[in-house]
Amino acid sequence: MxxxxxxxxxxxxxxxxxxxxxxxxxxxxxxxxxxxxxxxxxxxxxxxxxxxxxxxxxxxxxxxxxxxxxxxxxxxxxxxxxxxxxxxxxxxxxxxxxxxxxxxxxxxxxxxxxxxxxxxxxxxxxxxxxxxxxxxxxxxxxxxxxxxxxxxxxxxxxxxxxxxxxxxxxxxxxxxxxxxxxxxxxxxxxxTDGGRKWELVETVRSMLNSLHDGEISVSAYDTAWVARVPALDGSNTPQFPMCLNWIMNNQLEDGSWGDRDLFLTYDRICSALACAIALKTWNTGDKIVHKALEFIRKTMPKMELEDSTHMPIGFEIVFPAMIEEAMALELDIDYTAPVLQTIYAERKKKLERIPMNVVQNYPTTLLHSLEGLHKTIDWDKVIKLQSPDGSLLFSPASTACALMHTGNEKCLQYLNNLVKRFNCAVPNVYPVDLFEHLWIVDRLQRLGISRYFTQEIKSALDYVYRYWTDKGIAWARGSPVQDADDTSMAFRLLRSHGYDISPDAFKTFQEGDSFVCFSGQAGQAVTGMYNLYRASQVMFPGETILEEAGSFARKFLEGKRQENQLYDKWIISKDLPGEVEFALDNPMHARLERLATRRYIDQYAADDVWIGKSLYRMPFVNNPIFLELAKADFNMCRALHRKEFQQLERWYDESSLSMFKGFSRSKLEQTFYSAAATIFEPELSPARLIWSQCWFLSLGINEYFDYQGSTKELEDLINNVERWNVNSLGNCSAKVKILFVELYNIVQNHSKQGFLYQGRSIGGALREIWKTWLSSLLQRTKWKMSDNYPTLEEYLKASHSSIEPAVRSTVYFVGETLATGDLKDSAICQMMNTASRLVQDTHTDKVDSSLNSITIYLEENPQLTESEALSQVQALANKNMQKLLYETLQPGALPQACKQLFLNAARIMNVFPGICYRVFSFTDQVPETQVFLTVKESVNYSGEMTPSNNSNHSLAARNCFAALQRPRHILYNKAKCQTTTSKESDYSKRKRTRSRSQTRCRNREGN
Incomplete structure (x- = not known):
């Protein structure tokens, strides 16, 4: 038992x-x-x-x-x-x-x-x-x-x-x-292939953790100068025999030295002549010298046909000096070639801009090319300009020349370290630590993969910030000469990451009404002005130096574009013209992050070549690992976005919104694309869906009451939101009931999800968001029906953008815990609304609305014409975008991720003022090679996609899209918008009011 x-x-x-x-x-x-x-x-x-x-x-x-x-x-x-x-x-x-x-x-x-x-x-x-x-x-x-x-x-x-x-x-x-x-x-x-992606992530992370003085390819030209240094003990032998051996072992088949995969005449001849002189100096490698001289004789006439844009740095200084040395060594080359006379003239012109007493007493860029002046300068004076690491402006060739004339111990130590570091050769410049740190961060951001390396990027920018000076920075720490290119890149990256940094550093590069990269520079580099223009895009209010710099850089780049000369003297890039054109056509305040990423994936090349005193490569800046990771990440995100959009389409099909003309499927795609193009990270999937649903609903409600619904219906909708009871909807129209039920379901669903994210109920906050926005819509509707104009300040304060419900609802789902009053106490929402409203009004046709910023500005300033008022409102919109950027980047109670949503929303409103951009379908993958075009399409009232007839759109398709050349606000069919009631509709009343506004505007133009 x-x-x-x-x-x-x-x-x-x-x-x-x-x-x-x-x-x-x-x-x-x-x-x-x-x-x-x-x-x-x-x-x-x-x-x-x-x-x-x-x-x-x-x-x-x-x-x-x-x-x-x-x-x-x-x-x-x-x-x-x-x-x-x-x-x-x-x-x-x-x-x-x-x-x-x-x-x-x-x-x-x-x-x-x-x-x-x-x-x-x-x-x-x-x-x-x-x-x-x-x-x-x-x-x-x-x-x-x-x-x-x-x-x-x-x-x-x-x-x-x-x-x-x-x-x-x-x-x-x-x-x-x-x-x-x-x-x-x-x-x-x-x-999936997710394992390979994480291998790439770890590889890149290892690269970032190993950043020091820079990874750079070696230079035959500079190695030849180091090989020429005689032994300091007085023996008739080279101080660096291993460099001489490197020259003998690395001659190319054609007799030259240089980059094996890229042939530039200037670079190959300069390196070949330097190596021939080095070998002849020590009477060794006669066959190698003979082969090099044969190459020089055969190739020198081609220099007349070579584009001078790709001439190495300091070529016009060092090459004539080497010609004189070759003549002294009786090397058999053509010393009467016409191209040599042109080079001598350029040398004379450059030396006239920088007098010799300046070169010998003050840091200038000529310190980088002293080997071309070694017979004329006072070395006792020049050696005082030595950098802390023992180099002369970080040039191995210039430092080797100084060692030959002075025997300076610090010069010897610098060269010894380089020869050991680069295995018997030297690069054309070293270190390049700041340059490498900055350009790696820039590339990772533009490829859309920086989020994997947040800590590493912060460490890199901390390193750069440590060496920032009031005059800017250069490519290496401790440089006595600063340049606008590195300063611009550093300024933009540091400011966009929240570092406290002043734009006064750009005064160093201002010369009258123009800006230069180096003091005394003869011509501007496209990349230098390109990065200066990009730096001006993170301008805060009142920073006139950035405004002037941006204006000059844009004018310079536009001129180069018109002349089809968007090529640079510092880099040979895969698609530099495309990068510059995209930046000009898409300012930062009117650019979607994922769109820029998709474009740059096609423009980024793993084999870009940089131009210094010789051609060189930066393997940590341009490499196939970055590109492979960027493609894998983009395709992974795109696949996830496609599934999310399918889920959104199912929600749309199950809802009753399709019965309204303003709730078209194309508009749903527009709202989701705006979310996927800005908050694209996979972990923010709920945020994207919430953003899309809220903006889709607010756009449809706004359109319905703008063209069909009456003021009474809008008031009924607001009353239902206040009661918040689907079982007691009161005496309202069927369409209002449908709108409220759909709004109720969305808010309830978002509230339940928000409980998990915030640990508290956010239903009341979400209802208040919609009540505030609908009340603003009602106020604007009443103003439109009245002949009494509000002041511009009242109008902007009461204007709530259609994207506001989406932004304020989404902030609860980006991984941050918000206190109850964080959003209410923040001014960033009002800044976003103001900036968005001004942008929308500048893209609204004057016959479409009698109430906008332009008409109100004309009421307050009757002496102005409409075009003048439009310019003033556009300037005010730009100023508000600057204020919004400032508020976003400043520390405050609201988390950075939440503030970034408001900034992204304002940028989206700059991109979508009445236009739907279908950039690529959600099934697109990133192929190995593909020309990326943007299709710009207008949206008619029926919701069907129709190709736009605007002639500007063909240019926009080629350059992704032109943010500043957009057609006016869409005009809707009057017959479709009027109601069938016997009383005069709100639309007809607004039409009469718009007609009066048109008459007033024409009278102002006539006066």
Missing amino acids: QGVKTQSAIWLRVAFPLASLLALLFVIHQLPHKLLLRYSSHIFVLLQCLWGREREREQGGRSSRKWQQQLLLLLLELHGRQPPPPLPLPCSAQKLEARGKETKLLTPVMTSAANCLSGGSLFCSQAAMMLPKLRLHCVQCRPHQFQFHLACKLPDGSFQHLGKSQKYVLQDPVRPEVLIGILLGLQTIPA
Whole structure:
């Protein structure tokens, strides 16, 4: 009998938990997928309580009671009860170690999942036998966010599902619902190439962590000058015989030296002559010298046909000096070639701009080319201009020449370090630490992959900021000569990352009404002016020096574009003309980040060549790893965006909004594209969907009440929002009821999701957002119906952009916890609304609206014409964008990620003032080679896409899109917009009011 009782007890202890588990899995299986995220933390706790042997021991066998209570709470919530309070987090899940650092997890979902997947109670001894130890790795995406993915120690990096032999590779990034789906067997994850992407990420991270003085290719020209240095002990031998051997071992088949993959006549002849002189100086390598001289004789006439844009730095100074030395050594070349006379003339012209007493007493760019002046300068004076590392403006050739004339110990130490560092050769300039740090960060940002390397980028910019001076910076730390190119790049990157930096440094490069890269420079470089123009795009209000610099740089670049001369003397790039044209046509305040990334992926090349005193390459700046990672990341994001848009389309099909003409499918695509092009990160998927739904709804509501709905209907809608009860809609029209029900469903859904993200109810805040925006719409409608104009200040203060509900709703879903009054106390929302309203008004046709900033400005300033008022309003819009940028980059109570949303929204309104841009479909991948064009299309009232007839659009398609050449606001068909009621419609009243406004405007023009 005792045995029977024992068997019964064992059966109950085994069968009851199994039956309960089946019941739990049944409940979970019935849970809609869109609610899976909401209840994920409760599900995890249930599973831990059910299977957690350690917790069962701690609670003395009360585990089953605990999980029954949790199951009851979950069932009550599924049946419409209020959500239970947040569950306590397990102690072991409070922190995880990620790359040697303790990182706090963001949400209860991730915390519970981390506890389970990093050795928590869910993974019992059986799981430990099946799998090696799992770690939840953390990749910081932004200073305020972390992106999580699983990494298993299996050779192929895959995750083996518990209880099954199938293997799944987790999606990247892993969202909480994906974790739950894998753990409970509700979702299968197909294998992807995500493992390769993370290999690339780690490779790039290793590169960034190894940044020091710069990775750069060697220079035959500079190595030849180092090889010429005689032994300092007085023996008739070279001080650096290994450099002489390098020259003899690295001659190319044609007899020259230089870049194997790119032939430039100036570069090859200069390097060949320098190497021939070095070998002849030590009477060695006669066959090599003969072959080099034969190449020079054959190639020198081609210099007359070579584009002088690609002439090496200082060529007109050093080449004539080497010709004289070759003549002294009786080298057999043509000393009467006409091209030599042209080069001598250029040398004379340059030396006239910088007198010799200036060269010998003050730091100038000629310190970089002293080997061309070594017979005429006073070396005792020049050596005082030595850099702290022992070089003369970081030029090995110039420093070698100084060592030959002075025997300076610091020069010798500098060259010894270089020869050892570069294995018997030297580069054309070294170090290049600031240059490399800055250009790597720029490339990573433009390729759209900088979010993987937030900490590394911060370290790089901290390094640059450490060497920033009031006069700017150069390519290397401690340089006595600054240049506008590196200063512009540093200024833009540092300011955009929140560093306190003054634009007064650009006064160093201002000469009258123009700007130069170096003092005494003969001509401007396209890339120097290009980076100066980009730097002026991060201007704050009142910074006139940046305004002047931007105006000059833009005028210079526009001139080069018209002349088809967008080529540079410092770099041979894959598509520099395309980069410059895109920047000119798409100012920063009217540019979508992902659009710029997609364009730059086609423009970036892994084999760009830079022009110094010889051609050189920067393998950490241009390499195939960056490009492969950028393509993989872009395609991964694009695939995710495509799935999200399909989900959005299903929501649209299930809703009743399609019955309204203003809620077209093309407009839905526009709103989602605006989200995907700015907040594109995979972990922000909920934010994109919320943004798209809210903006789509606000655009449709605005359009409906602008052309069809009456003021009474708008007031009814506001009253329903205040009551917030779908069962008591009052006496309102059917369309108002539909609009309110759709708004109610969206807000309720967003409120439920927001509870998980914020840990509190945000339903009241979301309702207040819509109430405020609708009240603003009502106020503007009443103003339009009245002949009384508000002041411009009143108008802008009361104007709330159609994108405001989307932005203010989305800020709760970007990974930041917001206090109740953070948004209310912030002025950034008003700045965004003002900037957006001004931009919209400058793109609104005067016959479309009687109430806008231009007509109000004309009322307040009757002496102005309409074109003058338009210019004033455009200037005011630009000023407000500067204020918004300043507010975004300044520290404050509102997190940076939230402020960035408001700035992105204002930029979007600059891009979409009545135009829908279909840049590429959501099925597009990044191919190996593809010319990227933007298709610009107008949106008619029926919602169909029709090609625009604007002649500017062909140019915009070639350059992505022209932000400053957009057609006016879309005019809608009057017959479609009028209502069928017997009374005069609001549209007709506004039409009469617009006609009066037109008459007033024509009278002003006539006077």
